[in-house]
Amino acid sequence: MNSRILALDLGKRRIGFAVSDPLGITAQGLPTYTRGNIREDRAYMQQLAKEWEVTLFLLGNPLHMSGNESRGSKHAREFGARLTEWTGVPVEYWDERWTSKVAGRVLRESGMGIDKRAAQVDMLSAVLILESYLDARAYAEQEREALT
Numbered sequence: 531m532n533s534r535i536l537a538l539d540l541g542k543r544r545i546g547f548a549v550s551d552p553l554g555i556t557a558q559g560l561p562t563y564t565r566g567n568i569r570e571d572r573a574y575m576q577q578l579a580k581e582w583e584v585t586l587f588l589l590g591n592p593l594h595m596s597g598n599e600s601r602g603s604k605h606a607r608e609f610g611a612r613l614t615e616w617t618g619v620p621v622e623y624w625d626e627r628w629t630s631k632v633a634g635r636v637l638r639e640s641g642m643g644i645d646k647r648a649a650q651v652d653m654l655s656a657v658l659i660l661e662s663y664l665d666a667r668a669y670a671e672q673e674r675e676a677l678t
Contacts (some may be wrong), residue, residue, distance in 0.1 A: 533585035536578060537660035539626065539652050540589060540606055541565075546652025548660040549582050554667065557660035559653040572616045579617040587613055590626030590659045624663050626655065 535554060539546035547560035560578075565571055578584065589610045592602035603623075610621035 534582050535586045535588050535660060535663070536582060536584045537588040537624075537656045537663070538590065539655035539659060540609055541652060542605075544652050546654070546656035547578070548653065548656035549584075550660060550664060554664055557657045557664060559657045562650075562652045572612075575613055575616055579619050584617070584619050587617075587619055587621045588660060588663055589613070589621055589623050590655070591623040592626055622663075624659050626659050 533554065534552060535550040537548045537550075537557070543565055545563045545565060547563065548557045549560055550557055563574055566574075579587075587610070589606050591606055592600050606623065610623065613619070614621050
């Protein structure tokens with residue numbers, strides 16, 4: 531199936547993005563968006579959905595380490611509902627508990643300065659969310675094929 535998935539690492543001030551290739555194999559980071567008011571956010575999301583021909587939004591779900599929903603999870607679900615309303619594109623939620631920590635560590639180890647790291651962590655988090663989703667989907671497909 532040729533479709534693009536757009537992953538979001540949702541924050542109160544910024545949103546990190548990553549988009550899949552049309553075959554759903556790789557993830558590419560997109561520029562981080564600094565949030566504005568609701569009209570600006572809606573226009574930006576509609577433009578991205580159209581530009582990238584998005585058929586699924588993948589929204590990071592910041593669960594507690596216990597696996598229970600967090601305040602951020604509620605915020606993500608509210609934003610996801612608005613996202614579908616704005617674009618007509620369905621939303622799935624994906625566990626993002628470790629992505630920001632891993633992204634920060636990777637960027638620190640790269641030797642990147644603190645100012646540049648702050649600008650890149652949201653995008654890299656979105657890439658990690660999307661890569662883990664694509665890997666899980668590919669593994670599930672291999673398992674289905676092995677059973678047939």
